Amino acid sequence: MRPIAILGAVVVAFLPLVAGTYGTTLLNYVGMSALVALGLVLLTGVGGLTSFGQAAVVGLGAYATAWLSAQGYSPWLGLLLALALTGGITALLGAATLRLGGHLLPLSTIAWGLALFFLFGNLEMLGQHNGMADIPPVRILGFALLSPAACFYLIWLLLGACLLLCANLLDSRQGRAIRSLRGGTAMAESLGIDTFRVRLVVFVIAGLLAGLSGWLLAHVQRFISPTAFDVSQGIEYLFMAMLGGAGHIMGAVLGAAVVTFARDALQDLLPHVMANSGPVEIIVFSALFILVVQFARGGLIPAVSRLLPARKPAPIADAPPLKRRPPPAPGTPILSVRDAEKRFGGLLAVNRVGFDLAAGEILGLIGPNGAGKSTMFNLITGALPPTGGRITFLGEDITGARARRIAALGMARTFQHVRLRPTMTALENVMLGTHLRTHAGTLRGALRLDRAEEAMARAEALRQLDRVGLAEDAHLQAGNLALGRQRVLEVARALAADPVLIVLDEPAAGLRKLEKDALAALLRQLRAEGMTILLVEHDMDFVMGLVDRIVVMDFGTRLAEGPPAAIRADPAVQEAYLGGVA
Amino acid sequence: MTTELALLLAQDGVATGAIYVLVALGIVLLFLVTRIIFVPFGDLVAYASLSLAALQAGQLPGTIWLVAVLAVLAAVFEAAGLLRAGRLNRLPRALALWLVLPLLPAALALGLAGRDIGDAAQVLLTLALILPIGPLLYRIAFRPIADAPVLVLLIVSVVLHFAISGVALLCFGPDGARPRPLTNAVVDVAGMIFPGQALLILAASLIAGVALYVFFTRSLTGRALRATALNRVGARLVGIRPGVAGVVAFLAAGLLAGLSGILIGPVTTLFYDSGFVLGLKAFVGAIIGGLVSWPGAVLGALFVGQLESFTAFYNSAFKEVVVFAVLVPVLILRSLASPAEDDEEAEEL
Numbered sequence: 001m002r003p004i005a006i007l008g009a010v011v012v013a014f015l016p017l018v019a020g021t022y023g024t025t026l027l028n029y030v031g032m033s034a035l036v037a038l039g040l041v042l043l044t045g046v047g048g049l050t051s052f053g054q055a056a057v058v059g060l061g062a063y064a065t066a067w068l069s070a071q072g073y074s075p076w077l078g079l080l081l082a083l084a085l086t087g088g089i090t091a092l093l094g095a096a097t098l099r100l101g102g103h104l105l106p107l108s109t110i111a112w113g114l115a116l117f118f119l120f121g122n123l124e125m126l127g128q129h130n131g132m133a134d135i136p137p138v139r140i141l142g143f144a145l146l147s148p149a150a151c152f153y154l155i156w157l158l159l160g161a162c163l164l165l166c167a168n169l170l171d172s173r174q175g176r177a178i179r180s181l182r183g184g185t186a187m188a189e190s191l192g193i194d195t196f197r198v199r200l201v202v203f204v205i206a207g208l209l210a211g212l213s214g215w216l217l218a219h220v221q222r223f224i225s226p227t228a229f230d231v232s233q234g235i236e237y238l239f240m241a242m243l244g245g246a247g248h249i250m251g252a253v254l255g256a257a258v259v260t261f262a263r264d265a266l267q268d269l270l271p272h273v274m275a276n277s278g279p280v281e282i283i284v285f286s287a288l289f290i291l292v293v294q295f296a297r298g299g300l301i302p303a304v305s306r307l308l309p310a311r312k313p314a315p316i317a318d319a320p321p322l323k324r325r326p327p328p329a330p331g332t333p334i335l336s337v338r339d340a341e342k343r344f345g346g347l348l349a350v351n352r353v354g355f356d357l358a359a360g361e362i363l364g365l366i367g368p369n370g371a372g373k374s375t376m377f378n379l380i381t382g383a384l385p386p387t388g389g390r391i392t393f394l395g396e397d398i399t400g401a402r403a404r405r406i407a408a409l410g411m412a413r414t415f416q417h418v419r420l421r422p423t424m425t426a427l428e429n430v431m432l433g434t435h436l437r438t439h440a441g442t443l444r445g446a447l448r449l450d451r452a453e454e455a456m457a458r459a460e461a462l463r464q465l466d467r468v469g470l471a472e473d474a475h476l477q478a479g480n481l482a483l484g485r486q487r488v489l490e491v492a493r494a495l496a497a498d499p500v501l502i503v504l505d506e507p508a509a510g511l512r513k514l515e516k517d518a519l520a521a522l523l524r525q526l527r528a529e530g531m532t533i534l535l536v537e538h539d540m541d542f543v544m545g546l547v548d549r550i551v552v553m554d555f556g557t558r559l560a561e562g563p564p565a566a567i568r569a570d571p572a573v574q575e576a577y578l579g580g581v582a
Numbered sequence: 583m584t585t586e587l588a589l590l591l592a593q594d595g596v597a598t599g600a601i602y603v604l605v606a607l608g609i610v611l612l613f614l615v616t617r618i619i620f621v622p623f624g625d626l627v628a629y630a631s632l633s634l635a636a637l638q639a640g641q642l643p644g645t646i647w648l649v650a651v652l653a654v655l656a657a658v659f660e661a662a663g664l665l666r667a668g669r670l671n672r673l674p675r676a677l678a679l680w681l682v683l684p685l686l687p688a689a690l691a692l693g694l695a696g697r698d699i700g701d702a703a704q705v706l707l708t709l710a711l712i713l714p715i716g717p718l719l720y721r722i723a724f725r726p727i728a729d730a731p732v733l734v735l736l737i738v739s740v741v742l743h744f745a746i747s748g749v750a751l752l753c754f755g756p757d758g759a760r761p762r763p764l765t766n767a768v769v770d771v772a773g774m775i776f777p778g779q780a781l782l783i784l785a786a787s788l789i790a791g792v793a794l795y796v797f798f799t800r801s802l803t804g805r806a807l808r809a810t811a812l813n814r815v816g817a818r819l820v821g822i823r824p825g826v827a828g829v830v831a832f833l834a835a836g837l838l839a840g841l842s843g844i845l846i847g848p849v850t851t852l853f854y855d856s857g858f859v860l861g862l863k864a865f866v867g868a869i870i871g872g873l874v875s876w877p878g879a880v881l882g883a884l885f886v887g888q889l890e891s892f893t894a895f896y897n898s899a900f901k902e903v904v905v906f907a908v909l910v911p912v913l914i915l916r917s918l919a920s921p922a923e924d925d926e927e928a929e930e931l
Contacts, residue, residue, distance in 0.1 A: 050733055052740060096910050099917040103619050104869065106736050108913050110862060115906035122899040231858075232744055238737065279748040286745030293738055294726050 004308065012156055016149040024148040028220055030253070030260045031155035035213040037240040037252035038162060039206030044238070045246025046170065047202045048182035049098075050106045052234045053113025054210050059120055059229030061086050061214025066132045066224055067125065075138045079215050086211025087204055094203035098196060113231050120226040131225025138219045151220045158216070159253070162209060165446040166249050169205075172445025172454065173438050178202050180421060180432055186383060187419040191497065192407040192436035201442050232282070239289045245299025247423070254300055259285075313475040316427075319452075319459040322437045324498050325410060327530055330360035334394060334501055334532055335380070341388030342375050349375040351556040352389065357501070362523065362533040364543040364564075367553035368576055374416070376553065377505050377536045381413045382406040394500060408436055412494035416505040418486045422479025426470060426489055429478045430461035433496030464492040468522055484515030488522065495526075502526070503534045508542040520546050540577070544568065552576070589774065591891045597780040597849070599887020603787035604842040605864035606883040607794055607876070608835045614798065614874060615807045615831035618724055618735050622743040623839055624861025626712055629750060630843020631852040634708040635759035642695045644753020645711045646688035648746065652718035657681040659722055680721065684714035705764070705844055712840035716832035719746070725825060729814065743858055750854035758856070763848035783845045787880070790838060795876040807831060859902070863890070866909050869916075 016024045036054055044050040051057075064085045065078025097108045121129045137144045138154060145151050169175045177198045180188045188195045218224050227233075236259065244255025266284060270277035292299070328334060335357040342350040350372045357363050367373050378384040380391060382403035391399045398406050407413075412433070420429050434457040440450035465471045468488045473481060478489060487507055494502050504523075508516050516539075523533060523546060537543045543550065543564070550567045552559040554576040560567055567573055605624060612620040633643035660676040687710035699707070723742050727734060767778035798804035810817040810827040817824055846852065852860075867886040871878025886905060894901040 044733075048733070050737070093910065096914045097917070100913055103732055103736055104873075104913060104916070106733060107619060107865065107869070108909055110740070111866060111906045111909040114859070114862065115903050118900075118902040118906070122903065231740075235740060235744060239741075242737075276752065279751040282748040283745050283752075286741045286748065289741045290723055290738055290745070293730075293734060293741075294723075297730075297734070 002311065009160060012160075016152045021148055024152050026260055026264055028148055028151050028155050030257045031152070031159045032213045032216050032220070033237065033240055033260060034159055034253045034256035035162060035216075036210045036237045037244065037256050038159075038166060038249065039209035040238055040241035041244075041246055041249060041252045042166060042170075042178065042202050043206045044241060045248070045251070046181075047178050047199065049199060049203065050238065051109040051113075051203075051206065052106060052231055052238065053109040053111075053116070054206065054237050055229045055231070055233035056113040056116035056120075057086050057090060057207050057210035058214040058217065058233075059116060059224075059226070060089060061211030062218040062224045062229070063120060063126050063132070063214075064211075065215045066135050066218045069136050069218075070132065075136060075215075075219050078218075079212075082211045082215040083208055086207045086214070090204050090207025091200065094200045094207075098199045098203060110231060113234055117226060117230045120229060127225075129226060131223065133223045135218050135222045135224070137222065145219075151216075155216055155220070158212065162212070163249055163253070166205075168448050169442065169446040170249070172450055173435065173440045173457070174198070174201065174442045174445045176424075176428060176432050177435060179424060179428075183419055183421050186403070187415065189403040190381065190383075190407055190413050191432055191493070192404050193432075194404060205442075235289075236285070239285065239292075242289070242297075243292055243299055245301030247298065248301040248305075251299050251301040254304070258300070313425075316458050316462045316474070317455060319455040321463075322434060322456050322460050322498070325500070328359040328394070328500060328532075330358075330530065332359045333357070334359050335534070336392045337376075337380065337389070338391070339389040340376065340379055340386050340391060342372075342379055342384065343387045348556050350379065350386070353551075353553065353556075353558045354389075355551045355558070355561060357532060357534060359500070359532050360527065360530055361548040362527055362535060362546060364547035364550045365534065365536045365553065366538070366540065366543055366550055367559070369538070370555075371553040371576075372556040373536045373538075373553055374505065375556075377503065380534070381411065381503055407497065410498075410500035411503060412497045412499035412501075413503045414487070414490040414494055414505055414507060416509060418483065418490055420478040420486055420489060420493075423477055425475050426465060426478050426481065426492075427458065427461050427474040429489060430464055430492045430496045431457050433464070433493035434460055435497075437496075437498060461492075461496055464495045465489075467495060468492045469518075482515075484511050484518070487511065487515075488519065491522065495531075499531075501532045501534060503536070505536050506538055507535070508537060508539045516542055587895075591895055592888065593774060593776070595888035595891030596784065596884065597777075597887070598890055599867075599884035600780070600784040600787045601842070601846050601849070601860075602864040602867050602883035602886050603880050604783070604790060604838065604845070605861060606868040606871070606879040607787070607790050608838040608842070609861065609865055609868050610873065610876065610879045611794060611838065612831055612835050613811075613868075615811050616720070616724070616728075616828050617732055617811050618720075619739055619865070620716075620835065621736075621739045621861055621865075622719065622746050622857070623835065624857030624859070624864070625743055625746050625750065626715055626836065626839035626857070627843040627846060627860060628747075628852045628854060628857040629715065630708055630712045630840045631761060631847030632750070632754045632759055632843075632854070633711055634704060634761040634844055634847060636754070637691075637704045637707060638761055639759070640696055640698070643691060643708075643711060644750070645715075646691050647753055648749050649684055649688045649711065649714055649718070651749075652715065652722060653681050653684040656684075656718050656721045659726070680718075684718055687711045687714070701762075701764075708844060709837065709840040712843070713833060713836045716836035716839070717829045720828050720832045725828065728824065728828070743861075747855045747857060750857075754854050756854065758851040758853040759847075760851045761844070761847045764844070777849075779845070779848055783849070786841060786845055787883075790841075791876055791880045798876070863905055866905060866912075869909065870912050872916075 015027060019027055036058055040054060061082035064082040065075060068078045068081050069075055093112055097105050120126055137146050145154055177193045180193060181195060181198060185195050240255035240259045241252055243258060244251030266281050270280055333356055338354045339352045340350055341352055353376060365373055365376060379386045382401050385400040393409055393411060396409060438453050438457050440453050444450045462474060465474050468491055470489060470492060507519060535547060550564055551561045552567060552573050559576060560570045560573050605627060608623050609620060612618055629645050633645045636643040657677055657680050660680050661673060664670055664673055664676060691707055691711060723738055763779040764782060765778035769776045769778060769781060798808060806822045807827050810822055810824045814824045863886055864883055867883030868879045870885060871882030890901050890905055893904045
């Protein structure tokens, strides 16, 4: 743990002594809200998803324990029920909605949030609109937590534990997978990450945190009513997360504190200024929220962390290598494409194209704009299913297989428009490439049981960075590298997957002469080390001096195939590129 | 359940559904052009209804205060933008467009306060009062972040609803109001009684649906508006101004919201906060219909009306639960039918 975190924990432990009863009560609300906001930080800031219905999940947890307590059971059993219910229902809702893109997912959270809210208000067993009162306090070893100070330690201990677990999680294999979500599905899936599963995991974690907060709320407040769980409350939790800084775990605590204390101050102040202050409070908060989104989308944390001393990156210790797959003998056939065809409605983008690729060679797939190269690329890597033909990779039929399965078989790719996570370091980006070679799950990551494997993954990532000549940039944010270096970084990420075949999509696009030369030198070095490379490229000069063989495509069909010299002399190719020889 | 009862419930469902059709059309219109799910659309409907009721009661509608605040804010935003760009010579034009023009109907309402101006004039004045709100909100809240990810636009949209329904509570108070219906006629078709106002709503929603469909699929302007939603930069390259397209869409949607409020208000009492649930139910209808299809929106909204009418008969307390819960299975079906496209996001939220 960082010294600053320990210092923070000590300060928090003494807060109830100085805050007084009222202040401690407010701090309790800060802690309970921060739990929910923490889930939203993971969901929104880190994972790129969001939920407007989080208050309803808090309600689920609160009502579950309140109902069980009313039957005479212990609040601790209520905690189990609250977590089981919130976990189960968010898993169900997530499974139903997390495949949706764009607006539909967050909008569906409003819908089920409202459905739950109306359910709380109408079920007789939950006290309808009056809610439930006389909820017993939590008891620890026979001691009832009645005073705000006693509740304070329960709330903040749980919050501290959750913060620690979440921080650990984000710094683990699953955490990196969560952080990769915002790079788009294509990138994550090409690295073998099951994006749907990762989304579901974050969604359920956020749900469990909200459920825990609801359990606390029920037993601390000892009274609950549906109004605390409507969509406007859900928005307030979201505001806390975004105000604090949705990309940072501590943003949840900071945001919850600022919003809770600001609300309290406003409630003190407004009645002095005007008679009808309720709506003004909502208007002020909404206006502030919109201003934050417009002018400070990163929230408060970036401004605060600038004041703190920068954290020195830990030196990367050497570790035993990750398991490698046996490399195929040079010359054995690796990839075979037979009569591949892709039809988009009336357009035949790829028309019965075929070629073979053997271990240890560089094959260039070239052609003028619109020749169908990129579509061919997508068929091979599983980004698009072909409408005809057969593609085999290492003896397995991968026609129409998902990108994830193809990646697991040993094919790694890069993207024409570089797809890295710009705010993750170069090292972390390359570590994403090791996803399929490592196995630590969510729980092991959160509990720090994955350290040996993490050290291996980190050492492997550094080795690959070194291999491509980027070792010095390991701790720089990927977004701060020049385009040429970003492309090479993508190659390092691909190499970290220990692939048999690397498929590069127009790697020279947008590079300057010197950068192209460096890239060509790197690819030659990789071939010398036994790597097989398929290059889809536009730039003839770049390809000619580099590859062993060329396949030329034009208008979706295979125009020619052969060594560079023969292709250069082929009149059909000259015709396609230059519009006929003068 | 007897056939007679089922027919009665179905008729009630059509009347309710027609309301949702009007609102759903507005939501689809704005989404198609601006990529914004405009959650406060329902609030504009409530504002229209409450304004008309206030005018009919001889009171000054509180809407003028909302318009005044928004116009001043928009003028400040415009002035700040021009100042930063060093183009203060365009300030008079900006002030005329964003401050004076939106305030004209409000000034008119202020001048005519307490005078009986007749039903038709009251309706027209209500429409004129509602019209500027949409473009002003767009200018203040959305234009500064027009290139942001859809998630951010959606968050702002939801927050905006809470702001302007808060203003509505200040302007109109917590009580609902019901304006007089435009017609008290009753139509008898084969023994079934249809109130004239419900038929008006149905007619308006069908006419609006057909008009929007024809405009967006047949006319060049309509296609240009759709193009801006797909690709703002591309649209700009071929000579479409996305900002103007947004304003036009919000004007059209404002008109639709005004009409909806005037037509719906006499049938169901609208309160300052009724807009949210109204808008979301219409939205459920729009999603059922696919969100980008006009006929789909109409059918989806009508379906929601039927659903609500029949569940209300069995258990009125749970009609909201059912309407919102039905979205989940609908979404599952939709996600099975068309997998989400790959959307890479900018790093900042």
